[in-house]
Amino acid sequence: MDHNQGRRGHFHRGRRGPDRRGPDRRQGPPPEQANRVERVERVDVEQIMREIRSRIAQRSGVDLSNQQIHELAARRLEAILDPRGLKPELLEQLRRSAGERTVAVDAAPPSGAESYPFDEATLYDSPNGFLRFLRKLFNPILRMLFNPTPIAAALAKQSRLNGELLSREAERDRRQAEWNALHYEVLQRLALEVSRASLESQSLSLRVESLAAKVDFNERRVRTMEGTQVQARPQRLQESGPSAAVAAPTPSTDGAPQAQPEGQSEAPRRRRRRRRGRRGPGMGVPATTGIADATSAPASDAAVEVEEGDNDTDEGFEEEVSADRVEHHEDVIASSPSPASETAPEPLHTDEPGPPREE
Amino acid sequence: MKLAIVVQRYGADINGGAELHARYIAEHLARHAEVRVLTTCARDYVTWRNDYPPGIDSVNGVAVERFPVDHERDAAEFGLRSDHVFFRRHSLNEELEWLDSEGPASSALIARVRRNVSEFDYTLLFCARYYHAYHAARTVPGRAVLVPTMERDPALGLSMFGAIFRGVRAIMYNSHEEQALIHAASSNAHVPGVVVGIGSEIPPSVDPARAKSKFGLRSPYVVYVGRIDANKGCAELFDFFIRYGAERPDAPTLVLIGNAVLDIPSHPRIQHLGFVDDQDKFDVVAGAAALLMPSYYESLSMVALEAWALGTPVIANARCDVLLGQCLRSNAGLYYANASEFAAVLDQVLDDRAMADQLGRNGRRFYEENYSWSIVEQKYLDMFSLLSSNRPSHRMEKLPGWLARRQRSLRPAAQVLDELPSGPIGAVA
Numbered sequence: 001m002d003h004n005q006g007r008r009g010h011f012h013r014g015r016r017g018p019d020r021r022g023p024d025r026r027q028g029p030p031p032e033q034a035n036r037v038e039r040v041e042r043v044d045v046e047q048i049m050r051e052i053r054s055r056i057a058q059r060s061g062v063d064l065s066n067q068q069i070h071e072l073a074a075r076r077l078e079a080i081l082d083p084r085g086l087k088p089e090l091l092e093q094l095r096r097s098a099g100e101r102t103v104a105v106d107a108a109p110p111s112g113a114e115s116y117p118f119d120e121a122t123l124y125d126s127p128n129g130f131l132r133f134l135r136k137l138f139n140p141i142l143r144m145l146f147n148p149t150p151i152a153a154a155l156a157k158q159s160r161l162n163g164e165l166l167s168r169e170a171e172r173d174r175r176q177a178e179w180n181a182l183h184y185e186v187l188q189r190l191a192l193e194v195s196r197a198s199l200e201s202q203s204l205s206l207r208v209e210s211l212a213a214k215v216d217f218n219e220r221r222v223r224t225m226e227g228t229q230v231q232a233r234p235q236r237l238q239e240s241g242p243s244a245a246v247a248a249p250t251p252s253t254d255g256a257p258q259a260q261p262e263g264q265s266e267a268p269r270r271r272r273r274r275r276r277g278r279r280g281p282g283m284g285v286p287a288t289t290g291i292a293d294a295t296s297a298p299a300s301d302a303a304v305e306v307e308e309g310d311n312d313t314d315e316g317f318e319e320e321v322s323a324d325r326v327e328h329h330e331d332v333i334a335s336s337p338s339p340a341s342e343t344a345p346e347p348l349h350t351d352e353p354g355p356p357r358e359e
Numbered sequence: 360m361k362l363a364i365v366v367q368r369y370g371a372d373i374n375g376g377a378e379l380h381a382r383y384i385a386e387h388l389a390r391h392a393e394v395r396v397l398t399t400c401a402r403d404y405v406t407w408r409n410d411y412p413p414g415i416d417s418v419n420g421v422a423v424e425r426f427p428v429d430h431e432r433d434a435a436e437f438g439l440r441s442d443h444v445f446f447r448r449h450s451l452n453e454e455l456e457w458l459d460s461e462g463p464a465s466s467a468l469i470a471r472v473r474r475n476v477s478e479f480d481y482t483l484l485f486c487a488r489y490y491h492a493y494h495a496a497r498t499v500p501g502r503a504v505l506v507p508t509m510e511r512d513p514a515l516g517l518s519m520f521g522a523i524f525r526g527v528r529a530i531m532y533n534s535h536e537e538q539a540l541i542h543a544a545s546s547n548a549h550v551p552g553v554v555v556g557i558g559s560e561i562p563p564s565v566d567p568a569r570a571k572s573k574f575g576l577r578s579p580y581v582v583y584v585g586r587i588d589a590n591k592g593c594a595e596l597f598d599f600f601i602r603y604g605a606e607r608p609d610a611p612t613l614v615l616i617g618n619a620v621l622d623i624p625s626h627p628r629i630q631h632l633g634f635v636d637d638q639d640k641f642d643v644v645a646g647a648a649a650l651l652m653p654s655y656y657e658s659l660s661m662v663a664l665e666a667w668a669l670g671t672p673v674i675a676n677a678r679c680d681v682l683l684g685q686c687l688r689s690n691a692g693l694y695y696a697n698a699s700e701f702a703a704v705l706d707q708v709l710d711d712r713a714m715a716d717q718l719g720r721n722g723r724r725f726y727e728e729n730y731s732w733s734i735v736e737q738k739y740l741d742m743f744s745l746l747s748s749n750r751p752s753h754r755m756e757k758l759p760g761w762l763a764r765r766q767r768s769l770r771p772a773a774q775v776l777d778e779l780p781s782g783p784i785g786a787v788a
Contacts, residue, residue, distance in 0.1 A: 043717045045690050052693075052703045 118156040123148055360392040360743065363479040365472065365495050367463050367486060369398040369425075370411065371418050376661060377508045380557045381485045384506075385421045387558075387736050395479070396423040397471055399463045399491070406431045407463035426467035436460050445513040445772045452764040454519045458490050469494045476502070481743060483531075487523060488514045496523045500755035503527040504742065509537055510656040511680065516775030521545040526755030529742055531555045533659035535688075535784035536680045543779045549753060553742055556659050558732040561668045562638060567646025570639055574632055579709055580612040581674070582647040584640060584662045585654075587619040587631075592653030592676055597624050599701040604628045606702070611648060611709060616640055645669040648715065649708045657681045664730050667691050667722030672715050674704055684783030691722030 124135040142148070366381040373379070385394050396418070402410035407428045416423040440457040443449055472482065472495045482499050484492040487507040496503045505527045509515055524530065524545035530552040532538040542548050570576065587593050596613075601624060604610040615623065615631040623631050632643070644650060650666035652675040660682060663673045673692035675682035677700075686692035693708065695701040708715045728734070758764065 043690060043714055043721065045686055045693060045718075048693060048707065048714070049704075052700065052707060056699050056703055 118152065118159045120149060120152040123152055360481075361479045362388060362392045362394045363472070363482040364394060364396045365468070365482060365484050365491055366396065366398050367407075367489050367491055368401050368404060369396050369418065369423055370402065373402065375404060376659075377486045377506075379661065380506070380508065380659075381483075382418070382421075383557060383560070384483070384735075384739070386419055387732055388739060389421050391736065391740060392480075394421055396421055397468060398423060398425055399428050399465045399468060400425045401428050401463050405434070413467075424471065426465045426471060428462065429464045429466055430462070432462045433460065441513075444517060447771055448767050449769050449771070450765050450767045451519060451759060451769065453767075454517050454769070455764075457517075458493055458519070461488070462490055464490050469498060473498045481528070481746065484527070487520060488512070493519065493523055496527050497755060497758075500526045501528055501751050504529045504531060504746075506531045506533075507537065507541060508533060508658045509541060510658045511540065511776065511779075511781070512656060513773045513776050515540065515544050515779075516770075516772030518769050521547075522756040522758075525550060526753065528751055529553075529746055531739070531742065533557070534681045534684065536684045537658050539784060540680075540779060544775070551742065551745060553738055555735055555738045556664070556730050557661060558730050558735045559661060559665045559668060560637070561665065562641055565641050565645040565669060567642055570642035571646055573639070574614075574630070574643070576614060576630070576643070576646070577612055578646070579648040580614050580630075580646075581649045581651055581705070582614045582616065582643055583651045583653070584616045584644065584665075586617050587615055587621050587623060589621050592655050593621050595676075596651060596653035597626075597629070599695075599698045600629070601626055602698050603702045603705060611705070613651070614643060614647070616643060641665070641669060644671055647671055649674045649705070652676060652679075652682055654682070655679050660685070663692070664726055667719075668726040668730075670716075670719035670723045672708060672718035672722060674701075674708065680781055680783050687783055689722055689725035691718050691725055693718070 124132070124139060126132045126135065364381055364385045366378060368375065368378045369382060369385075370378075371382075373382075381396070385396055388394050399407065400409040400411040400413050401407040408431055409427050411425050413425050413427050416425060437457075437460045440453070440460050444454055444457045468491055476499050479502065481504050482495065482502050483504050483506060484495050485506045485508065486492055487496075487505055487509055492505065496505060505523070507524070507530060514520070521544065524541055524547040527550065530538075530541070530547070530550055532541070532552055532554045533556050535554055538552060538554055571578070583593070583596065585591055600610075600613050604626065610628055613626075613629045615629065616633075616635055618634055619631065623629060632639075635643070644662075644666050647666075648671075650663065650671050650673045652660055652663050652673055654660070655676060655678050657679050658681060660675075663675065663682065663685060666673050667689060673682075673686065675686050675692050675694045677683050677694035677696040682692075683694055686694050693704045695704050708718075
């Protein structure tokens with residue numbers, strides 16, 4: 001047997017090793033172990049690490065595919081971008097920016113603002129040849145009146161600056177588009193991680209709830225079994241001779257002693273009826289029971305409390321315990337002093353004879 | 360053949376990685392050549408205080424000449440200069456000032472190297488990042504064989520070292536990752552170089568039972584050997600191990616060997632043995648389920664090689680390219696990048712003993728094929744032979760002029776380092 005087959009929890013490491021049997025009991029390796037031995041002989045560190053990492057991934061995460069996580073993340077992005085905390089239009093802006101990224105990146109400077117060479121000759125340029133000739137002819141006179149060179153230089157410089165500003169603006173737009181896309185990506189990933197974490201948290205809380213329910217059930221089950229064992233002894237004593245409960249008569253609430261045989265047989269019957277009465281709607285308690293209880297109202301309340309507690313514990317237990325045993329258990333409870341009788345000043349069962357109470 | 364070995368510290372009681380490396384190489388090459396060690400009087404690598412007397416000495420049969428250090432290291436000044444050249448634009452002159460503040464600045468040692476240039480056929484310079492290696496390489500570039508022992512350190516991004524890597528006669532690398540890193544940083548593929556590494560003095564027999572009895576070790580245990588320092592990844596190791604132990608009542612013991620600079624957490628499963636002798640160290644390592652190597656930066660882990668030589672698998676920090684590359688090439692070690700991987704890898708080694716034994720056998724084979732002394736010595740001798748038969752094809756670049764050295768035109772070293780490629784080198788043909 002291959003003890004290392006599959007992934008064991010660390011708490012099983014006491015059985016570490018492939019085979020801890022003695023050499024006389026050790027047989028040839030089964031086929032899967034032979035394969036493993038062969039694999040070990042050709043140990044590949046990268047393969048081992050891949051296996052380890054896949055085990056970690058399986059153990060730590062909720063079992064969702066990447067596609068599912070992406071879908072969840074995409075859906076939950078709107079939930080994260082709460083309008084109360086962020087601008088409502090942020091999501092649309094981010095989406096638009098991410099969508100327009102290629103447009104913005106490839107955007108060229110506006111055509112109307114394109115730079116062109118500007119020099120002194122441009123001042124006197126004209127499509128009309130005659131006009132060009134006249135300007136050239138009178139150019140010396142013009143130069144005599146003022147110096148057009150600085151004007152041409154300033155305009156040329158302005159043209160160059162315009163070009164630079166446009167390219168800078170385009171670059172800034174491109175970077176802004178990249179930043180927008182990055183922000184969108186970051187938010188997307190954030191949503192992804194939050195989705196993953198919340199799913200994991202949900203899974204863990206469900207697991208905790210399940211474990212807590214199991215623990216609760218087990219505790220109740222243990223209490224019931226302990227109670228059964230403790231209370232069985234007085235019942236045996238009762239069968240062998242006059243019980244302590246019978247020998248020590250208990251007073252009723254109205255102080256009148258009641259007939260012992262009736263009282264002894266009445267209590268279990270009443271309990272059985274009450275249990276049946278809780279099994280479904282329409283199974284009402286018979287009127288006689290109500291009359292019998294009316295004679296001992298405070299004590300029967302206490303009895304009901306105890307019984308309800310027992311019933312609660314038995315809800316899961318009844319499936320495993322036979323009907324005879326349940327009845328026997330109820331008889332034992334009915335004939336034995338309950339824990340409530342030790343603390344309560346009044347006796348639990350009023351249908352047993354006892355000394356009159358002091359008023 | 361006459362060889363000089365220039366190293367920052369030297370002594371039988373000095374166990375720093377590069378210094379031990381230099382001593383082993385000196386002692387082994389002394390069987391093939393006349394070897395003389397040129398070093399400083401420093402014993403402490405933090406202050407470079409002059410502890411040894413200057414003059415001629417002999418260590419394990421190898422002649423040693425010691426020269427005084429000009430000034431001790433001022434930690435505050437060194438820190439400020441490091442911050443400047445690593446993270447700000449700076450000048451070459453500021454890099455040289457950083458080197459001087461790092462030390463060990465020994466002008467007498469450099470003068471000795473310069474005095475009789477032709478006295479030695481080759482000068483082996485250990486630890487490229489220190490003052491002595493830089494200036495000695497500039498003094499005798501045609502005979503300088505550099506053993507850089509560089510790791511992924513911002514100093515590698517300093518511009519002044521590029522000229523050294525391109526100008527020395529040959530380079531003996533410690534690992535393929537170191538070679539790739541230096542090639543990328545300095546474009547020195549034309550310089551003859553070989554990946555050598557280092558062997559170790561493995562005793563012929565080890566007795567793990569003796570060590571267990573002596574130190575009261577309980578099996579299974581894992582071991583860390585080296586300086587217990589946050590810079591070596593020990594803080595992270597403690598964190599991961601304590602988290603691992605909290606979930607597993609039957610966790611192994613973490614045995615620590617070495618001097619502690621970092622506070623060791625008080626934990627029932629952590630046992631610190633302090634500094635032990637070599638025999639004890641080898642016995643403990645041989646009996647360990649695995650050797651842990653949490654360091655982020657290594658140019659070569661001698662301890663990992665020793666563990667492999669003893670058949671002990673290694674669990675290394677996956678963020679260290681060199682260790683990761685060695686694990687992959689040797690098929691003899693697993694690695695982790697976070698706490699859950701640390702736990703899973705440790706479980707794997709402890710649970711699957713057959714696999715762990717096979718890792719150990721792979722490690723032993725890897726050591727014998729690459730790092731046994733006969734192979735290491737032969738690689739050095741082959742390199743000397745190659746250099747003797749060929750004329751140098753390159754020259755050391757001259758330092759820029761006075762003004763150019765003072766221009767703050769150099770990028771921050773950390774930025775340069777970030778742009779260098781990273782990752783392990785897989786199987787090497």
